[in-house]
Amino acid sequence: PGPQLPFDKEKKTVVVLGSGWGATSLLKHLDTEDYNVVVISPKNYFLFTPLLPSVAVGTLSTRSILQPTRYITRHKTRTVSVIEAEAKSVDPVAKTVTFTDNSEIQGEVSTTTLPYDYLVYAVGAEVQTFGIPGVREHACFMKELADAERMQRQFMDCLESAAFPGQSQQELDRLLHMVVVGGGPTGVELSGELHDFLEDDLKSWYPELAGKVRITLVEALPSVLPMFSKQLIDYTESTFKESKIQILTKTMVKEVKPKSVVLQNPDKSIVEVPCGMVVWAAGNTGRQVTRDLIAQLPTAQTNRRGIAVDDHMRMDGTDGSIFAIGDCTATSYAPTAQVASQQGAYLARIFKQMARKEAFVARKAELSATVNQITGEEEKKTVVAELASVEKQLTKLSKLRPFQYSHQGSLAYIGSDKAIADLPFMNGNVATGGVATFLFWRSAYLSTLFSLRNRVLVANDWLKVKIFGRYVFILV
Ligand code: FAD
Ligand code: NAD
Numbered sequence: 001p002g003p004q005l006p007f008d009k010e011k012k013t014v015v016v017l018g019s020g021w022g023a024t025s026l027l028k029h030l031d032t033e034d035y036n037v038v039v040i041s042p043k044n045y046f047l048f049t050p051l052l053p054s055v056a057v058g059t060l061s062t063r064s065i066l067q068p069t070r071y072i073t074r075h076k077t078r079t080v081s082v083i084e085a086e087a088k089s090v091d092p093v094a095k096t097v098t099f100t101d102n103s104e105i106q107g108e109v110s111t112t113t114l115p116y117d118y119l120v121y122a123v124g125a126e127v128q129t130f131g132i133p134g135v136r137e138h139a140c141f142m143k144e145l146a147d148a149e150r151m152q153r154q155f156m157d158c159l160e161s162a163a164f165p166g167q168s169q170q171e172l173d174r175l176l177h178m179v180v181v182g183g184g185p186t187g188v189e190l191s192g193e194l195h196d197f198l199e200d201d202l203k204s205w206y207p208e209l210a211g212k213v214r215i216t217l218v219e220a221l222p223s224v225l226p227m228f229s230k231q232l233i234d235y236t237e238s239t240f241k242e243s244k245i246q247i248l249t250k251t252m253v254k255e256v257k258p259k260s261v262v263l264q265n266p267d268k269s270i271v272e273v274p275c276g277m278v279v280w281a282a283g284n285t286g287r288q289v290t291r292d293l294i295a296q297l298p299t300a301q302t303n304r305r306g307i308a309v310d311d312h313m314r315m316d317g318t319d320g321s322i323f324a325i326g327d328c329t330a331t332s333y334a335p336t337a338q339v340a341s342q343q344g345a346y347l348a349r350i351f352k353q354m355a356r357k358e359a360f361v362a363r364k365a366e367l368s369a370t371v372n373q374i375t376g377e378e379e380k381k382t383v384v385a386e387l388a389s390v391e392k393q394l395t396k397l398s399k400l401r402p403f404q405y406s407h408q409g410s411l412a413y414i415g416s417d418k419a420i421a422d423l424p425f426m427n428g429n430v431a432t433g434g435v436a437t438f439l440f441w442r443s444a445y446l447s448t449l450f451s452l453r454n455r456v457l458v459a460n461d462w463l464k465v466k467i468f469g470r471y472v473f474i475l476v
Helices: 020-027 050-054 069-073 145-162 169-175 185-205 230-242 288-295 337-369 376-399 434-446 452-466
Strands: 012-017 035-041 045-047 065-067 080-084 086-090 094-102 111-115 119-121 179-180 214-218 244-250 251-259 259-266 270-274 277-280 322-324 410-415 418-425 428-434
Touching: 012 020, 020 035, 020 069, 020 119, 020 337, 035 069, 045 069, 050 145, 050 185, 050 434, 065 069, 065 452, 069 080, 086 288, 145 169, 145 185, 145 277, 169 179, 169 270, 179 185, 179 270, 185 214, 185 230, 185 244, 185 410, 230 244, 230 410, 230 418, 230 428, 337 376, 410 434, 418 434, 428 434, 434 452
Parallel strands: 012 035, 012 119, 035 080, 119 322, 179 214, 179 277, 214 244
Antiparallel strands: 045 065, 086 094, 094 111, 251 259, 259 270, 410 418, 418 428
16 A cells, blocks of 8 residues: 555544645644644645735746745654645545545546545635636636746747737737736736836847837726725826826726737727737636535535635534635635635644643543542542543633634735835724835735745845846746
């Protein structure tokens, strides 16, 4: 048989699905002395999503924002099993997960099933396309590492094709028009990063194309960044205006074609706009495996946005053995890294509490069994006293504190070395934008990166870009 999972029969098994913000935060904080821990994820690394748009334009290199999951687990006190596989189904009654090895090289077994005592369901979400024709086929996403690499390739292809001798003016205009769909933070940050590349590097790399590239940000709602204050929305819009990034609000993308995008204008008229690249940043939806799990509990799980959980992140309709955190859940919190990582850390505390409770339950059973057999008065007194103290502890440990989110503020990079921040401060809110906020944005993200290695790599990339400019090219 292949490698055995590190099962200690005395301990309960926690299976963690995912290696993103929620799962990684849990793994960082979990005491692995208490449980057998198995992590299953199709990616054997953690991706620092806030800096993904910077990778897409070559400001940062891919390795700088990745952290191998084994790098985290190898520092734990007991072995944690990391399995690169995709969970295909969860059986909440039999308490099993079935998962598949999707890699190109496979062994004899590519699908197997594992039992769990506790399941931490943290598979995130996938890109929402609303079934709009052509999105999946012709647009780039901005969710995974492969998306950033694909966008970089397509962006560079547009520039190289535009630089090809003999292109007509019409074709030049098309190739040099970049459309970003979705005025949420992802679309805004990506537009800002694209603008920086054009401003800082295009002039020296492609002097003949400088000033000809256009960026259009399309948003269906009346404004971009609805989660930020009005003042910061205005600041972003005026910065984009100066940066010559066109914002089309109340405009909806209806179709994406190989060489154009079909828009519905605010007056409902339809136009087809030629473009070289479309980046789709129009939000997220639940994964198929999540929809399948929800469908198994139709009475308790009625929210179409995701998994309904109680105050302790336990999936409604289960016996408390499935916890769900992050973007796969439907809660009152926004689907952000901040929320997912706090939920992961919270769960680690809950697991510690449950382990301590079990230890006291076992001790109570031991003491109760011996107390009546003791004949010596003094000895009996001691055991009775310990029993009382154990019961006190048990009462305390039976009360699980509910999850409470502590909002640290919202930050977004908007290009031109400017960022915006809505920060909770002295029971009020501070809305700030500009270069100082940009420096704050950089230091905040640097300190949030999970390891010293990543901090050094990202700081080094920023320095390299300052000195030598960005380094992007087409590998194939
Ligand atoms: P994820 O981090 O998406 O992790 C899900 C994990 O599950 C992944 O490891 C995935 O590989 C794995 N998985 C997928 N399918 C399966 C399966 N079938 N079986 C097992 N594992 C599976 N939030 C902020 O708060 N601040 C920001 O600045 C910010 N910037 C962002 C920038 C971008 C470009 C993007 C895309 C998102 C950004 N977010 C930001 C949002 C943030 O990334 C998400 O809210 C966060 O990733 C959610 O964490 P999660 O653990 O729920 O999911
Ligand atoms: P989002 O859901 O916040 O924004 C998507 C936008 O696309 C919406 O405003 C929607 O109206 C628009 N849209 C949808 N369909 C459209 C269409 N057909 N045509 C035109 N516009 C369309 O998605 P996001 O920006 O990817 O963010 C996802 C989550 O991640 C959010 O919770 C966000 O707060 C978080 N996030 C945070 C940061 C940050 O804090 N800096 C950065 C990125 C993401």
